[in-house]
Amino acid sequence: MKLHTGKLYWPDVPLTRVAAPNPLPRMDQFDVIIVGAGMSGMISAYRLSRAGHKVLLVDRQGVGTGSTAANTGLIQYMSDAGVHEYAKQIGPTMAKAFYLWSQEAVGTLADIARTLGPAPERAAQVTRSLLIATNKPSVGYLSREYEAQKKLKLDVALYEKEDLSKQRLKGLSALSTRPDLALNPYAFVHHMGAYAQQHHGLTILNGVRYVSHRQNKEGGLTITLARGKQHIKAQCPRLILATGYAPPKAVAHKLRHLELYTSYVVVTDVPDVDTPTLPAMLWEKKDAYTYVRNTFDGRLMIGGRDRKSSTLTAADARKNRGSLLRAAGTLVEGLNETAPTYSYAALFGESKDSLPYMGEDPEQPEVFIICGLGGNGTVYSAIASDIALDWMQGKNPRKAAQLFRIGR
Ligand SMILES: Cc1cc2nc3c(=O)[nH]c(=O)nc-3n(C[C@H](O)[C@H](O)[C@H](O)COP(=O)(O)OP(=O)(O)OC[C@H]3O[C@@H](n4cnc5c(N)ncnc54)[C@H](O)[C@@H]3O)c2cc1C
Numbered sequence: 202m203k204l205h206t207g208k209l210y211w212p213d214v215p216l217t218r219v220a221a222p223n224p225l226p227r228m229d230q231f232d233v234i235i236v237g238a239g240m241s242g243m244i245s246a247y248r249l250s251r252a253g254h255k256v257l258l259v260d261r262q263g264v265g266t267g268s269t270a271a272n273t274g275l276i277q278y279m280s281d282a283g284v285h286e287y288a289k290q291i292g293p294t295m296a297k298a299f300y301l302w303s304q305e306a307v308g309t310l311a312d313i314a315r316t317l318g319p320a321p322e323r324a325a326q327v328t329r330s331l332l333i334a335t336n337k338p339s340v341g342y343l344s345r346e347y348e349a350q351k352k353l354k355l356d357v358a359l360y361e362k363e364d365l366s367k368q369r370l371k372g373l374s375a376l377s378t379r380p381d382l383a384l385n386p387y388a389f390v391h392h393m394g395a396y397a398q399q400h401h402g403l404t405i406l407n408g409v410r411y412v413s414h415r416q417n418k419e420g421g422l423t424i425t426l427a428r429g430k431q432h433i434k435a436q437c438p439r440l441i442l443a444t445g446y447a448p449p450k451a452v453a454h455k456l457r458h459l460e461l462y463t464s465y466v467v468v469t470d471v472p473d474v475d476t477p478t479l480p481a482m483l484w485e486k487k488d489a490y491t492y493v494r495n496t497f498d499g500r501l502m503i504g505g506r507d508r509k510s511s512t513l514t515a516a517d518a519r520k521n522r523g524s525l526l527r528a529a530g531t532l533v534e535g536l537n538e539t540a541p542t543y544s545y546a547a548l549f550g551e552s553k554d555s556l557p558y559m560g561e562d563p564e565q566p567e568v569f570i571i572c573g574l575g576g577n578g579t580v581y582s583a584i585a586s587d588i589a590l591d592w593m594q595g596k597n598p599r600k601a602a603q604l605f606r607i608g609r
Pocket residue numbers: 204236237238239240241242243259260261262263264265266267268269270271272273274275276277409410411412443444445446447448449464465466504547548549571572573574575576577578579580582
């Protein structure tokens with residue numbers, strides 16, 4: 202299944218560190234095989250290898266080439282649904298645990314970025330977000346969310362229209378959240394991979410696809426992989442399937458809340474020196490919202506216009522270019538409508554209960570599944586790595602991990 206179409210921005214930013222594939226290793230020496238070298242598979246591969254596990258990471262294409270290359274990289278502890286909404290859905294205790302875990306996960310990502318060190322393409326930068334109300338119902342929503350987050354002692358502030366205007370922003374009010382993270386997701390996964398290869402013995406194979414697995418009578422798994430027409434059998438105690446929005450059959454039927462949307466992104470040219478940078482990453486509180494951020498070279502990256510659709514056509518790549526630029530103009534003052542340099546469309550996974558899937562396969566405890574659905578997929582990928590670490594070490598998961606359980 203095609204995950205994106207059009208001209209992506211992040212893979213065009215030259216990389217200083219590439220997670221290059223290793224030669225084919227002996228296939229019976231690993232503690233765990235991870236399928237999928239996107240954000241989800243890579244964070245777990247990085248953290249598990251750092252914790253001393255012998256990890257093989259395989260991808261049918263290459264590192265970061267799936268949805269991760271299309272990810273616009275607004276990393277926020279706040280999900281599409283506010284904590285006051287989750288409190289109604291899953292109860293206040295679980296909602297609190299979920300949000301505090303998300304905040305911790307942003308910290309985990311920032312810690313990883315610090316360990317990886319600075320790089321010219323700036324893989325990550327700590328920043329804040331502004332959730333902007335552009336209509337009256339959104340204003341009430343933001344006030345309720347502000348109160349709920351303040352109770353959790355999250356670093357949140359509420360701005361009035363006049364405060365926004367001083368920052369050359371439009372809107373009726375806005376909720377400021379921090380610390381959040383601006384990411385170049387493609388560079389980030391490459392840096393993680395290269396670092397873990399060099400320092401923690403991570404093995405990466407590109408062009409190797411997962412075919413199937415079965416439990417051995419004597420314990421452990423036989424995993425069938427393939428490179429072209431060549432089948433490769435691996436013996437391994439554990440398997441992590443982090444295959445993104447197009448999961449293999451063995452996984453797909455366990456993710457019944459998964460719904461696919463098509464999302465659209467444009468990226469403008471490098472601006473001239475007089476163009477002001479945005480004071481934060483911006484997103485809008487309304488359905489089918491628009492979001493805007495600066496890339497590290499000052500471009501505007503604008504996304505949104507999601508519509509329910511699980512297939513991409515070549516025409517999608519250029520759709521919504523004008524409307525995304527106009528929508529950004531309803532959030533930021535003085536935006537010039539120039540023709541974007543990059544535009545693309547990508548599949549985007551949502552879940553009916555606004556929660557991701559990640560955890561042990563209830564039918565096969567040697568298998569762990571990660572599918573980070575919703576606008577906060579990267580934060581969920583980091584949460585998944587916490588659960589995967591406990592799983593590898595035979596520890597009980599945190600109570601809130603049950604929110605994400607497979608097969609729900
Ligand atoms: C347009 C867009 C904007 C987004 N913006 C944000 C954002 O601002 N913030 C945020 O947090 N999230 C965002 N996301 C979500 C984020 O991109 C995803 O959560 C994240 O990329 C998911 O990572 P993943 O590793 O699960 O999937 P992927 O990156 O798709 O990785 C899965 C990998 O598995 C491999 N694979 C699949 N099947 C097999 C197989 N059988 N054998 C071997 N390999 C296989 C694929 O090749 C792929 O590389 C956005 C997504 C899109 C599409």
